[in-house]
Amino acid sequence: MKRNLLITAVAILGVSITASGQHALTHTQHGALRTVMNPASSLMHMDGEVNVVGRRQWLGMEGAPQVFWGSGHLGIQHFGATAGFQVRHESLALERLTEASAFFAKRVRISAIEYVGLSLNAGIGYLDGRFSQLDPMDPAFREDVKETDALIGFGVMLYRPNRYYVGLSLPRLMLGSLGVGSEHRYNFRNQYHLTAGALFALSTDFQFRPSLLVTYADNLRPQVDISALVFIKDVFGIGMNLRSYGDIAAMAQVNFGGVGLGYSYQFNPSDEPLNRRIGNNTHEIGINYRFGGVSDLL
Template identity: 70%
Template sequence: MKRNLFITLAGLLASIGLQAQQPLTHTQHGQLRTVVNPAASLMHLGGEVSVIGRRQWVGIEGAPTVFWGSGHLGFGGIRATAGLNIRHESLAVEKLTEASAFFAKSVRISESEYLGLSMNAGFSYLDGRFSQLDPMDPAFREDIRETDALVGFGVMLYRPDRYYVGLSLPRLMLGNLGLTGDSRYQFTNSYHLTAGALFPLGTDFQFRPSLLVTYSESLRPQAEVSAMFFVKEVFGIGVNVRSYGELAGMAQFNFGGFGLGYSYQFNPGNQPLNRRINNTTHEIGLSYRFGRDMGLL
């Protein structure tokens, strides 16, 4: 049963061109940026805690599931932040856990613009229980339990409450995690380009576009664009478009320092896999910002 499940998932990955499965990115990157580029924490010196969950291929057991968590504290006197990023990802009998601590510092380069730099360090742990698939099949008997250190960096140019542009390498692998064995994960360095802005539309409406471009040595570059419209900074609705054809509808509520987001992603070019399995992805995010810095950007 579990062996058939893994073969099914492997076939799905192959059918959409993901022979080497990199950790997934979330569609709500315009709101939760620190997990992609820790330097983005400098835009909220009051501190912030956020968590986001993503579930793909609803209806199939063992489908990709990812949870991100991030939190940081600010030191306004020196315009610096320190925090922690955590991710847990599962795919069939494989599980990946990552944790890294970061420190970021910004310097003023003009009257209203800042340049931020961040460094992070942590570990990745890959656990593949292939022996659970079929104990009598030698091809699936070797389990994988690997731990590797990681370091990363980020840089961001920003103007508070107006715009930001950033480049990050959050995972510079120091070993060969996932490069051998039967693992579907093959980790190589992944680079992220992020950008976003906030435009007021009168006194009650705001428009927030954002961009995320991901490049990896083992995968085709992926680009995605999001556009959100807000009413009185309380309720927002928008769309996300990815270069591989996925579309997502998004909604966000802001209340009392909390931000609650939801997205529903699908690929209109793919047919449902069967009556129980479809190509949709659900994503829920929750964040809380401390202090008085409650802006949309």
Template identity: 70%
Template sequence: MKRIQLIFMAMLAAATATQAQQPLTHTQHGQLRTVINPAASLLRTGGEVSVIGRRQWVGLDGAPTVLWGSGHIGLQRSGATTGITLRHESMAVEKLTEASAFFAKSVRISETEYLGLSLNAGFSYMDGRFSQLDPQDPAFREDVRETDALVGFGVMLYRPERYYVGLSLPRLMLGNLGVGGGDNRYDFRNLYHLTAGALFHMGIDFQFRPSVLVTYSESLRPQAEASAMFYIKQVFGIGLNARSYGELAGMVQFNFSGLGLGYSYQFNPGSEPLNRRIGNTTHEIGLSYRFDRALGLL
């Protein structure tokens, strides 16, 4: 059994090292946006904390797991927000942890529209336990533990509770994290996100919220996805997410007294399960709390 686990972990490590995989992003980007673009915190100046967890390939030890977190408070008099974003990514024997502090400021450019800008700075820490795969096999490299500084920025054009369009570079590495030894196998630099969303009221009790996310990195394949959520009285929502590599996801969302709870079940209808106990499904749970307890879908 140990040998089988090592084989699977080696396959995951090889996929990371030799192929341009798709980025690990969450499907609930229409609801939890600050971890993608800190400028989106300006849409909720009352303050908010959020966390979202994603688990892929259920049943396989070492499968990709990501945890995002963010928290911010509003500086009402200056039309600004300040907060932190967190990310912990685990895949096979690799772990990547990032933490950043950000400041965002909005500028009113018309009677109803605003332009938001954000700056963030922090660090990334990579922990690669490659010797765990098979210490006797010279094909596996030595363990890697590296820390590097990162900076980033975000820009967002928005109209409160109507629409938003944003571009962010939350991770611009100042060094060469994970590329020690000159083989360029683990490159975490320069991650770009393009986001957009809108809210349409369909009568008094029904709302429709489409959103899109495009992600690009120098070391990963570009990925595009779109989501559509239908809400009843802004309290209960149900929707669908589709990605450019064939994944589909069903989503539900509950909002009450400032608390938001979301769940996503993602699968690829064109891929076969790895075996009876290891499927191609992904589970995702998101939780957020707004300090002002106000309802709001955008």
């Protein structure tokens, strides 16, 4: 019975991903938690920062996607640089992918008020695919997959502190995909991120923060996320996120001291038969702490 449930869950998940355009697993709070997408953005907070984001999709379904991101860094003030780490863990049905890397970023002043930041990261990725739990009698699912691959990445960002930023990153380029190292049975998918955001003062007490995330992964269609939040006295923000393929999210963020706490609830209003059978609601929680006791909006 358990085996049949697993097979059914994996089959439905596969159909769902295909039907929805094969979404890349990214988070909606990219306007506040940027370092996990582009380590070069760490240069915007030289005092240091710690970020944690958790996302759980399709609640109530066994094997539904779950993703966790984490990052932290400290500034090297006299050198205009930062050093830190990134972790990511995602699970989908019987697959578990874990990544960990360290990064170094350096900024260069290009005008009196603008900087360009560059980052490099390196680490490892580990896949644990327990496919034999599906049907050990089927040759296609007889063997589990446990593979480790080295990864490298880079990021570049143009920014003006507390005003705007534009960045491009490839945080995960698996060396196995370049033909380096031993042969792999599993194709680790590389992801490319284009990020942008700005902060506008609407009045003395109100500020507007739009942000953009465009993600491209090998063999998948580009995914576009647009978020917009309005903040009151830099403390409380409320807004929404629109994602390609029709997903909508309500978002809220609270800042106190150096702590920022964000939440988003994402859903797809489509009335297609697949969406009626599967609860497509997604919950996401993000927490960040910025050293120095200031929780900047940008």
